[in-house]
Amino acid sequence: MDEMTSTMAQTAAAPDPDDEAERAGIEIRDLYKIFGPDAKRHIAAVKAGMSKDDLNRKHRHVLGLQNINLTMPGGKITVIMGLSGSGKSTLIRHINGLIEPTVGEVLYDGADVCRMSPAELRRFRRLKTAMVFQRFALLPHRTVLENVRYGLDIQGIAHAKSEPMAKHWIERVGLKGFARHYPAQLSGGMQQRVGLARALANDADILLMDEAFSALDPLIRMDMQAILLELQEELHKTIVFITHDLDEALRLGDKIAILRDGALEQVGTGQDIVLGPANDYVASFVRDVNRGRVIRAATIARARKPGEVLPEMTVQGYLVLEKVARRMTNAGATSAHVVGRSGKTLGVIDLPELLGAIVTPVTADSDS
Amino acid sequence: MATTCWGLPEVICTFPAIDTTTMREMRRTIDTGFRGLVREWSDVIDATTAPLQSFLNMLERSFVGAPWVVVLAVLLVVVWAASRNWKTVLGAALAMLAIGWVGLWADTMVTLAMVTVCTIFAVALGLPVGIVTARSDRVQSVVNPVLDVMQTLPSFVYLIPVVVIFGIGKVPGMIAVVIYAVPPMIRLTNLGIRLVDPEVTEAADAFGSSRTQKLVNVQLPLALPTIMTGVNQTIMMSLAMVVVASMVGVGGLGRNVLQAINNQFFTIGFLNGFALVAIAIIFDRTSQAFGKRLQKHREAGHG
Structure with a gap:
């Protein structure tokens, strides 16, 4: 633990400018997720083309994700866009192993997240990933400072070290002076800033943002998008951002993947998608885009x-x-x-x- | 009998019960077998309960033996520390003074000692069981029916084996009280942990918390209001049980009530009853205020 602690502190104190080039991407290969008690049994049928409705009606299993092949480049923002029920939240949870796929691989830096032992997975989550949640998921009994420190506490870093790091990120997200407040005393936008600071304090390569700004009202959402882009300019993290809002996807995404009924409809840059929608579904989405x-x-x-x-x-x-x-x-x-x-x-x-x-x-x- | 039976055969009409001889045999076998078993193990039972017995005696002696001013001062300090509310402290002081004035101080101390120990035991037992129950649906499916039985079985019924095993005295009384008082602690701990916002526990997982870290940092603190309700309920139920416990030899206010019932001493009955109510209210207000104080951070209002 000591060894880990010291490396963490060093990286936080002096961010390596060459980090950008070294960030590994995330690669999802042939991933299927079926929800139900006997998921594995139905994989062959789904691969052979059984539809989501048929699977549900005949076998009472829910098809969450099918045939997902997606590369998320390191140091870039990949947006996964889809309407509710499209499987986007399920997909993002595969990246840090909160959900196990029925079959398939999630590769990061040469390792398959799905094959990690519980201890390896914990270590991976502690050091490599951080997550921001739609409804903030802050700890109500802890102050802003203690919330932002949370990931570092879990890693076993002493408060003497973690506190300055946490304070640094609280300032970076514009919450200077609020360190001693409790989440309930803050507005939604401020709470999500805390969520963002908590994720950033972890100094993980991968930042997973599950509809992180969806619960905020439009002006605050724009603010948060600006903050994220500004931070990304210097941090170059591998960000996976989930949203149901195309404008948000286009604003943030270096790469956008459109998900529908658990399958990828189109993957490309925002411009690719707006100028050349792959099918009617995507076209109907982009019709009203600015x-x-x-x-x-x-x-x-x-x-x-x-x-x-x-x-x-x-x-x-x-x-x-x-x-x-x-x-x-x-x-x-x-x-x-x-x-x-x-x-x-x-x-x-x-x-x-x-x-x-x-x-x-x-x-x-x-x-x- | 056959005439009142709508012409149905006997076996459908009168319930085919075991005949009395078999029943008597069965009863005798089980009862003597049980007694024999207890007699055989009596040394072991005595040896294991001896430290508990002496602990209970010691605590009772210290409660009863200490000058009333000291006990009152300690009690009020505890009430203040937990509630931080002068009204509660004042109410507690008045109630205790009234109890002393009607001559029930010593009996109240006995009851207080008993309830204190029982609550500590019930919480110490209920919290871990509640945590385990919350973690596994299978455990819950076993624990819940057991709790149902513990709560609905008339306490007199389980007092029988308890008395056979432990005899008459404080230990069987304490066991009876704990059996009765522990279910709400287990249930509410379980419920509290299960009701913790799944997104927050997911966040704990996403940051790589171990099970223990998640329990200590997230689940227990967020379940605390419910758990505190459990503690509160446990205290109330311990108090409610002291009258029953007095039947197996626990002294204090409960025994006075029992004597009052047997002799139709109206005044004594009510005085002791109200003394119990007074203690219950003091405990209740104090523990609730404490629980609320732990939740200060929930007070909204943008800063």
């Missing part, structure tokens, strides 16, 4: 015409159209020069096309 916040300048930049002089104004290719439009109107420009991260010219963007891309579905030929 495209200006999803589509990036690089996507709609047209090639420079022969002999055309590059516009004076420069915009980065990763910017979303809404931001580009705002900058262009502020600058009074009608066209702008789109550049990549390295400064390479990607093309030119004109205001009329830009507006067209925001308001109407982008056609296949302008999508390159």
Whole structure:
């Protein structure tokens, strides 16, 4: 325990800037989950194509997840999106072993989480994962400080060491001065900040967020999303974020997986999904999306015409159209020069096309 | 008889009971067998209960023997420490003074000593059993019917074997009281732990808590209000049982009530009865206030 304690303290005191490259991703392979007393027996039938309804009607077993193959890249935010009952909460609980799959593998850093012994699993949860819950799941009898310290207490870290770490994260989530309050004395948004600080204090590579912001009202939810993105900018954790809200998914997700009835419908970047929905179900989801916040300048930049002089104004290719439009109107420009991260010219963007891309579905030929 | 039997055969009409000879034989065999067994083991039983007996005697002596001012002061300090409420302390002081004034101080001390020991035993026994029951549905399915029997079986019935085994005195009295008082402790501990918000226990799991860590950090603290209700109920039931326990040789207020019943001493009966009620109220208010004080953090209001 002592050895573990000292390594924990070191990483917390001086975050390694090269961490980003080393973060391992999570890989889910051929995962099926059937709920019921005799789940294993029905796996073959489900693999052969038995539907969720049939399984329920004929065998009284509930199909939770089927044929899940998903890679969650290290250091990125992967959003799993689906409506209630789609199996998203079940899926996230496989990653830290709160639920065991009927068959399948959850690989992290070369180890299969599903095959870990109880002791290994405890160690994995203590050191590698942290979780944020929809209804906060704070300990009502403990102060904010004691709640944030919780994961560290479990690891057996002395209070002398854990208290400064906890205080650091309380400040980072904007709760300075509330360390001695009890959760019941805080608003919902503040309580979830405590939940976030508790997860971050663990200094785990993986952050699991189960509908973490769904219980908050819209303005506070936007705040929390901003806080998360800001923290992620510097922490580069492997975040798995569950939501039923497409706007949230698009705002946060480096990668989005859409889940329906326990099966993955589509996996890709937000832009992939909005511009090329894989089927009618996904299409119906993305129909009302604010495209200006999803589509990036690089996507709609047209090639420079022969002999055309590059516009004076420069915009980065990763910017979303809404931001580009705002900058262009502020600058009074009608066209702008789109550049990549390295400064390479990607093309030119004109205001009329830009507006067209925001308001109407982008056609296949302008999508390159 | 056959005439009143709607023409049905005898076996359907009159219940086919075991005949009296068989019954008598059975009774005799079991009773003598049981007595023989007890007689055979009497040395062991005496040896095991001796320390308990002397502990009970010692506690009773210290309660009765100490000057009343000291006992009253200690009691009031305990009430204050638990409730932090001057009204409760004042009420307790008045009640105890009234009890002393009507000449029941010594008897009340005997009862107080008994109830204190019984409550400690019942809590010490009920809490772990309740925890185990909460952890396993199988254990619960065994424990629950046992508790049903303990609570519904008339106490006089289980006093018979208790008296056969332990004789007359404080120990059998204590056993009878604990049997009666422990079920609410077990039930409410079990219930309290099972009612803990599953999301919070899941959070404890997700952070890698061991079973013990989860129990100590999450389940017990969150179940505490319910557990405190259990403690409160246990105290009340111990007090309710002291009259019955007096039938097997426990002294104090209970014995006075018993004598009053036998001799139709109206005044003595009521005085002792009210003394019991007074103690019960003191215990109840104190333990409830203590339970509430532990829940201070639940007071809402954004800071």
